[in-house]
Amino acid sequence: METQKIRVMWFVPPLLALVASQDAQATAIGAERNRSSDQQFDALVAGDVDAVVTSMDNVIGWNRRAGPRDFRVVAQIERTTPLTVVARPQLRNLQDLRGANLLVDAPDNGFVVALRAMLRDAGIESDSVRLTPAGGVKERFDALVAGQGDATLLGPPFDSMAQAAGLAYIASVQDIYADFPGQGIVVRQGGEANTGVAAWLRALERARRRVSGNAEVARQAVLAAGFPGAVADAMIAQNPDSLRPTTAGVALLIAHRRSLGLAGADNDYSTIVDDSMMEQYTGGQQ
Structure with missing residues (x-):
């Protein structure tokens, strides 16, 4: 049986993806480093990729552009993005x-x-x-x-x-902003490859638990990818307690837009996050 492969774009390989790549059960991914969030948007619209790892605020902005307006965050891949x-x-x-x-x-x-x-x-x-x-x-x-x-x-x-x-x-x-959230995995709702993305999320959840139980495994995965030890330690420190996007983090993103008078302040958690893929592998327990 042919292994399903999904296509992903990110700015920097995230810790959980590096650890999951060592999992024999993991869905195969074709990963590409992108040069901008606009490149991610264009690739998702064109169907050139199945998912991107990006700022969760991008979903708010992208859903107000001319285009499909069906972008959702399906997981939060780190506790926060240190900026x-x-x-x-x-x-x-x-x-x-x-x-x-x-x-x-x-x-x-x-x-x-x-x-x-x-x-x-x-x-x-x-x-x-x-x-x-x-x-x-x-x-x-x-x-x-x-x-x-x-x-x-x-x-x-x-x-x-x-x-x-x-x-x-x-x-x-x-x-x-102590509640500032980490990057999210973003897809288009109803995409043909979302079954593959859900399988990748299961692998990322296994990786998250491995990192929680054995930081050295995670450190070696980061070092093997060519990053220095200090970066490995920083990544491990941001291992999330759950892949479910935090309500406080999403609320902060909306509050920032409201305070700046930017479009999208009328969003809420449900218009930004689709947690149905996580429900598939957690049974609602996260």
């Missing part, structure tokens, strides 16, 4: 970013919404900064190091790489 504002060395705090050129993935959806909320809470109005689309986390790191902007939002391993390159640590999203 750090990193800037040119002479910039020291959020107030210093007034008038700055900020490198972002997209100006109105994704992690930029948390960045904009941080700036608002620091008293910096949206029209006081410039948002320049520069792609995914690696692309933003490369652009910032090359001097093409003043600051950006980075996650592991690029946040530590940026500081090692002499760039300044400004602030952490998690220090300000």
Whole structure:
């Protein structure tokens, strides 16, 4: 019997996917690193991929674009996505970013919404900064190091790489918003390959439990993928208690949009999350 294979896009290979890849029962995946969330959107619309790993806020933005509007988060793959504002060395705090050129993935959806909320809470109005689309986390790191902007939002391993390159640590999203959620697995509802995605989620759940019980197994999987030990430890620290997207995290995403006056503040958990795939393998017990 031919093994079912699903196609996935992500910015950085997530821990649970690395651990699940060692599982002989796991659904085979064809994984591709993407350069931006817009590339993920286009690939899902075209049917070129079956799932993407991305900011859960993207579902809110994507469902308001011209197109299918049937995107849903089906799992949360990490406890939180550690995000750090990193800037040119002479910039020291959020107030210093007034008038700055900020490198972002997209100006109105994704992690930029948390960045904009941080700036608002620091008293910096949206029209006081410039948002320049520069792609995914690696692309933003490369652009910032090359001097093409003043600051950006980075996650592991690029946040530590940026500081090692002499760039300044400004602030952490998690220090300000403790409920900020991790990345989600996003699909289109009713997709033909969603049976395969559900099987992959079962493998990810087995991986999540393995990581909880044996961190060294997870560490070796990350090291084998070419990441340094510090990145492995950071990933393991974000192993979620459940693959079910947290209600507090989703509520925070909606609250950020509401406070910024962005479209999508009328969403609720059910318009962002479809947990029916998880029901298939947990029987409602998570």
